[in-house]
Amino acid sequence: NAGVTQTPKFQVLKTGQSMTLQCAQDMNHEYMSWYRQDPGMGLRLIHYSVGAGITDQGEVPNGYNVSRSTTEDFPLRLLSAAPSQTSVYFCASSMAGTAYEQYFGPGTRLTVT
Amino acid sequence: RKEVEQDPGPFNVPEGATVAFNCTYSNSASQSFFWYRQDCRKEPKLLMSVYSSGNEDGRFTAQLNRASQYISLLIRDSKLSDSATYLCVVNGDSNYQLIWGAGTKLIIKP
Numbered sequence: 001n002a003g004v005t006q007t008p009k010f011q012v013l014k015t016g017q018s019m020t021l022q023c024a025q026d027m028n029h030e031y032m033s034w035y036r037q038d039p040g041m042g043l044r045l046i047h048y049s050v051g052a053g054i055t056d057q058g059e060v061p062n063g064y065n066v067s068r069s070t071t072e073d074f075p076l077r078l079l080s081a082a083p084s085q086t087s088v089y090f091c092a093s094s095m096a097g098t099a100y101e102q103y104f105g106p107g108t109r110l111t112v113t
Numbered sequence: 114r115k116e117v118e119q120d121p122g123p124f125n126v127p128e129g130a131t132v133a134f135n136c137t138y139s140n141s142a143s144q145s146f147f148w149y150r151q152d153c154r155k156e157p158k159l160l161m162s163v164y165s166s167g168n169e170d171g172r173f174t175a176q177l178n179r180a181s182q183y184i185s186l187l188i189r190d191s192k193l194s195d196s197a198t199y200l201c202v203v204n205g206d207s208n209y210q211l212i213w214g215a216g217t218k219l220i221i222k223p
Contacts, residue, residue, distance in 0.1 A: 031209070035213075040121070040215055041215055042117060042200070042212070042213030042214050042215045042216070043157070043200075043211075043213040044213075045210055045211070048209055048210070050209060056209070058210060059210070090156055090157070097208045097209050098145060098204045098205075098208055098209055098210060098211045099144075099145045099204065099208060101159045101162075102149075102157075102159065102211070104156035104157055104158070105156060106155070106156055107155075107156055
């Protein structure tokens with residue numbers, strides 16, 4: 001099992017560019033989520049999904065879109081990158097919701113100039 | 114007030130010592146509590162869940178105090194490999210959102 005994989009590991013964007021962060025899991029988990037981690041702050045939930053075809057907003061959804069067409073994949077799209085989106089992004093999955101262990105991908109370090 | 118508060122540290126502790134962290138949370142309706150560990154520039158990993166009666170896993174003990182709304186983590190006989198940031202995590206208003214503390218950094222010195 002690869003667990004949760006994320007690509008790319010590092011990315012530099014210019015303001016206004018768009019891109020998609022990829023996330024995939026091979027554990028047949030129903031629940032998947034995207035977080036951002038900034039210095040001095042806890043992880044903040046961007047979007048989450050409780051199954052294929054179902055997504056919902058988290059605490060900081062503005063500027064991001066998600067889709068969940070399959071159980072395995074949960075890509076995060078930055079619509080028009082801004083310097084405030086410079087952060088480390090983590091994708092996580094769990095069996096079914098937040099009462100269960102969250103398995104994280106290795107993260108994507110994004111810099112927006 | 115932050116929903117989950119932790120002392121950021123760093124806690125500098127000699128190897129073999131016992132160290133304890135506390136974490137306070139604001140949502141009295143929270144039902145799920147966890148400690149995660151995050152090594153430098155790595156992803157968080159579950160250390161242990163926290164149960165109402167308290168629970169122990171080897172050198173690690175977690176306690177929950179619902180009345181005062183805090184959870185604690187005790188590490189006994191600390192090892193160099195325990196150096197990491199420890200994240201306190203509590204479920205939010207729904208079963209699909211977790212609230213994360215900013216973490217407490219622990220440095221174990223030889």
